[in-house]
Amino acid sequence: MDPGLSIEAGRVRGMAEPSTGASDPRRWPVLAHAALKRSGQAWLVVTLFGQFVFAAYVAMFYGGAALAGEYERWSEVLPRGYVGGDLVGNAMLGLHLLLAVALVVGAALQLTPALRRHAPAFHRWNGRTYVASAAVLAIGGLWLVWVRGGAAGDLSQHVAISINAALIVGCAGVAWRAARSRRFDDHARWALRLFVAASGVWFFRVGLMAWLAVHRRPAGFDPVTFQGPFLTVLAFGVYVVLPLALLQLYFAALDRGGAVARAGVAALIGVVTAVTAGGVLVATMGLWLPRMQ
16 A cells, blocks of 8 residues: 555546645645655555564464473464464464564565665565465465364355455566566555455554554453454455455545545545554554563
């Protein structure tokens, strides 16, 4: 959602020379364009910060338990974490967690324009690694849900996760093919779609914690079985529909939108950024930080 950092797409066409007054209507397209770009950048900063905290939690809690030989601690958080005697399942889960951390770091590096400009070879290899890791992570997630079993949630949530996995693999494939064809603008946009799709699990946690912060109780679902209408809506919302739809809306406003459309999308992204920041704060203080100490 940050083409301001990853691509320079869209141009403000047909503008008159800007005047010195911010209230001059001739400046509105310029201001709306700038507001749209800044809103995308703000969302990305909040998201990457929250994902770094999540990655640090995964590395310190799960990685720390593994290094200490206390794999059974994984089950304190995951309903089917470490299972004695399940060598393949435990190894797949460990790889899944490791790739989750690597994906966060890889995304931050890939979305840094200075690295793309000054270290293009690194950008290419990091991009290949990111695409491959995202695809492996998605396929591994499907295996953990449908083959190993025991994942939290009901069938509707598992279906949403599966659609998300398909979206990740699809976006990864299209982004890779666009880069191979040297269609770099298309590649950058599909890479952003891949980033958004691959962030689905993180969106789910942040969205859930924002919901709990508002209601101050498990509203719309059973916290024991982790099932209920709210979790179904949240799963399909963050895994399948909302982040990708908002990103597409951003692209459309950037390419073809007028001043009013761009200002409206910028305001919408601003609201989403505020909700994301609130969810990150609650998740950090309530879920992640306590297990990092």
